[in-house]
Amino acid sequence: xxxxxxxxxxxxxxxxxxxxxxxxxxxxxxxxxxxxxxxxxxxxxxxxxxxxxxxxxxxxxxxxxxxxxxxxxxxxxxxxxxxxxxxxxxxxxxxxxxxxxxxxxxxxxxxxxxxxxxxxxxxxxxxxxxxxxxxxxxxxxxxxxxxxxxxxxxxxxxxxxxxxxxxxxxxxxxxxxxxxxxxxxxxxxxxxxxxxxxxxxxxxxxxxxxxxxxxxxxxxxxxxxxxxxxxxxxxxxxxxxxxxxxxxxxxxxxxxxxxxxxxxxxxxxx
Numbered sequence: 255x256x257x258x259x260x261x262x263x264x265x266x267x268x269x270x271x272x273x274x275x276x277x278x279x280x281x282x283x284x285x286x287x288x289x290x291x292x293x294x295x296x297x298x299x300x301x302x303x304x305x306x307x308x309x310x311x312x313x314x315x316x317x318x319x320x321x322x323x324x325x326x327x328x329x330x331x332x333x334x335x336x337x338x339x340x341x342x343x344x345x346x347x348x349x350x351x352x353x354x355x356x357x358x359x360x361x362x363x364x365x366x367x368x369x370x371x372x373x374x375x376x377x378x379x380x381x382x383x384x385x386x387x388x389x390x391x392x393x394x395x396x397x398x399x400x401x402x403x404x405x406x407x408x409x410x411x412x413x414x415x416x417x418x419x420x421x422x423x424x425x426x427x428x429x430x431x432x433x434x435x436x437x438x439x440x441x442x443x444x445x446x447x448x449x450x451x452x453x454x455x456x457x458x459x460x461x462x463x464x465x466x467x468x469x470x471x472x473x474x475x476x477x478x479x480x481x482x483x484x485x486x487x488x489x490x491x492x493x494x495x496x497x498x499x500x501x502x503x504x505x506x507x508x509x510x511x512x513x514x515x516x517x518x519x520x521x522x523x524x
Contacts, residue, residue: 262433264481264482268499270430271454272455272457272495272499272500274427274430275442275446275454275455277423277430278423278427278452281427284420287412288409288412291405291412295405298398298401298402305394312388312391315384316384316385316388319380319381320377322373322377323374326370326377329366330371334363337364340359340360340363341360343356344357442455442493445491449465449490449492453465454493456495457494457500457502458494458496465490466492470494475496478495479496481499
């Protein structure tokens, strides 16, 4: 049987949600250290894969051109054989009609040879161009692979430094999530997903929401301090808690920060 979640009162729910928020924010900070590296690695991987596909297509095209050249050379040989055969037949023609027919066939085969030679030259030009394209793509891929290896090493180093702390925070977050009822947890995750900084639970700061900084009416602030119900900001939708519950010390209105005393050292008597 699944372990039944202990029913928490509203204050305990708010505390659990705030603890979860702090823990997940810690995970976010660890991941933020990676910066744009994961995206850069992904982009480089896509670029390398794209260059590899391009090289593969170029090589396939070059092979097709070479096959076509071989075929045209074979056609030239066949055409030459036909020319030789028709020329031999010219020696045994019986009338002008046969002569004209053989002459036309010879001319046609010679034109076919010229056309094939032209196609072969064009194919050689294309092969040369595509070979150069392939070399440039291979050079670009080599450079991108170096960049990719460098970025991966940098990312792995950062991940290695933060992995242990991140795993501890993740375990802590999982434990806290077990204490929160599924519907409330789902709502919190939805709020967190929809806000830019990932803060789904914030405390009241200077009579305003700690997330969007819009002013909160006094009566609503009183309701937040009572811990009788879960209250969300009417502007950004974040869950609001009072600073005391969050463990934040708030100075009373008009209270100033204690000034540091300057100690004057007496000169040592000679």
